[in-house]
Amino acid sequence: MQAKQTMTTKILIWMCAGLILGSLINAVASEVAFVQDYLVNGLFHVMGALFINLLKMLVVPLVTFSLICGVCGLGDINKLGRVGLKAFLLFLLTTALAISLAITVASIVGPGQGFELSDVTTSNFTAPASPPITQVIIDLVPSNPIAAYASGNMLQIIFFTILFAVCILMVGEKARPIAEAAERLNEVMMQVVTVVMHIAPYGVFALMAKTFSLQGLGLILPMISYFAVVAVVLLLHAAGTLMVIFKLFSKLDPLIFLRKMRTAQIFAFSTSSSNATIPVTLRSVEKRLGVDNSTASFVVPFGATINMDGTAIMQGVATVFIANVYGIDLGLMGYLTVIGMAVLASIGTAGVPGVGLIMLAMVLNQVGLPVEGIALIMGVDRLLDMMRTAVNVTGDAAITTIVAKSEKSISIDTFNDPDAGQVEEIHLPHSKK
Numbered sequence: 001m002q003a004k005q006t007m008t009t010k011i012l013i014w015m016c017a018g019l020i021l022g023s024l025i026n027a028v029a030s031e032v033a034f035v036q037d038y039l040v041n042g043l044f045h046v047m048g049a050l051f052i053n054l055l056k057m058l059v060v061p062l063v064t065f066s067l068i069c070g071v072c073g074l075g076d077i078n079k080l081g082r083v084g085l086k087a088f089l090l091f092l093l094t095t096a097l098a099i100s101l102a103i104t105v106a107s108i109v110g111p112g113q114g115f116e117l118s119d120v121t122t123s124n125f126t127a128p129a130s131p132p133i134t135q136v137i138i139d140l141v142p143s144n145p146i147a148a149y150a151s152g153n154m155l156q157i158i159f160f161t162i163l164f165a166v167c168i169l170m171v172g173e174k175a176r177p178i179a180e181a182a183e184r185l186n187e188v189m190m191q192v193v194t195v196v197m198h199i200a201p202y203g204v205f206a207l208m209a210k211t212f213s214l215q216g217l218g219l220i221l222p223m224i225s226y227f228a229v230v231a232v233v234l235l236l237h238a239a240g241t242l243m244v245i246f247k248l249f250s251k252l253d254p255l256i257f258l259r260k261m262r263t264a265q266i267f268a269f270s271t272s273s274s275n276a277t278i279p280v281t282l283r284s285v286e287k288r289l290g291v292d293n294s295t296a297s298f299v300v301p302f303g304a305t306i307n308m309d310g311t312a313i314m315q316g317v318a319t320v321f322i323a324n325v326y327g328i329d330l331g332l333m334g335y336l337t338v339i340g341m342a343v344l345a346s347i348g349t350a351g352v353p354g355v356g357l358i359m360l361a362m363v364l365n366q367v368g369l370p371v372e373g374i375a376l377i378m379g380v381d382r383l384l385d386m387m388r389t390a391v392n393v394t395g396d397a398a399i400t401t402i403v404a405k406s407e408k409s410i411s412i413d414t415f416n417d418p419d420a421g422q423v424e425e426i427h428l429p430h431s432k433k
Contacts, residue, residue, distance in 0.1 A: 022212025051203025070297030102316025112324030287421025290414025303396030310388025
């Protein structure tokens with residue numbers, strides 16, 4: 001118990017220290033060349049980049065071995081399809097509820113009303129091109145699996161790995177050594193995750209210090225109405241909507257769930273990447289919440305790729321904000337269009353780089369708002385992205401647990417045990433003399 005508390009507390013302390021130090025540097029030393037060159041763009045940048053690379057290094061092998069174990073553990077292709085369909089429908093439901101909540105709250109509060117465009121220096125914004133849905137479907141199947149692994153294309157990796165694992169099941173006894181090897185490799189990768197978590201506080205510190213050294217809290221002030229509404233809706237969705245759905249479908253205690261997901265949420269907040277957080281999310285879901293690998297190994301990477309709750313919330317608030325700034329009344333049909341577009345776009349742009357901006361550009365185009373308005377919110381988007389990612393990871397884990405409960409592939413004893421899955425101290429084996 002103590003080890004786990006110490007680890008979580010240590011990460012929180014170092015995260016706050018990075019935020020405070022970064023904000024101070026931005027306020028008093030933003031023009032000091034030595035501090036910027038050697039501290040912000042030197043030490044903080046290197047430490048943060050190394051930490052992110054460590055997490056990304058784990059993603060592809062962990063997802064691969066874990067998925068093979070999961071599919072082979074299910075032993076039933078029909079169950080795999082059932083798990084996938086449940087997860088997909090639940091992810092769509094939470095995304096629709098997220099953007100509906102965002103539009104409702106934003107419409108009541110009215111961020112952007114009375115906003116002067118001169119308040120924020122706007123830059124030319126070119127909307128990234130969104131791929132046609134036909135191309136997205138075609139790109140699900142990798143023409144070269146090695147290239148998919150090399151580039152970290154999660155949807156292609158998931159497709160190939162599931163196909164490979166299903167064929168292991170079909171071959172039967174002859175392929176059993178491959179499945180057993182994957183189980184051993186998965187255990188080793190989980191241990192690597194544990195090792196990386198021990199250096200997490202320092203990586204989190206560096207990421208936070210660099211972000212706030214460059215961004216600063218002062219950047220939020222002109223955009224305080226937009227920033228505050230997005231932040232409040234993200235909190236309402238994570239602690240309210242998602243937990244109501246969690247309680248309703250799983251009948252488990254949401255407070256226990258939130259407590260056990262705290263470390264993964266901190267990782268997500270500091271890295272701003274659902275994919276980079278996959279190793280920590282998987283470890284939390286399996287070891288802390290008691291979900292079987294057979295379910296977790298499929299739903300967590302799937303959710304990290306297509307679950308867009310946080311992004312949907314940003315889109316909803318941003319659409320209302322930009323409409324208010326430009327004095328355009330969208331009306332009920334306009335908002336319903338935004339909801340529908342956001343849900344469809346979350347599927348159609350899954351796995352595409354810069355997905356948030358692509359989705360927002362698509363939504364704005366559809367309802368006739370100027371895409372240039374995105375330039376207004378880009379200044380504070382980096383800070384909000386950290387919060388969005390934490391919400392996305394919470395949603396991934398909640399849906400995984402719900403699906404596992406419905407499939408009876410969760411250990412309730414492990415879920416209720418506060419000591420389960422703690423990060424233990426690392427002791428290297430000593431050779432006997």
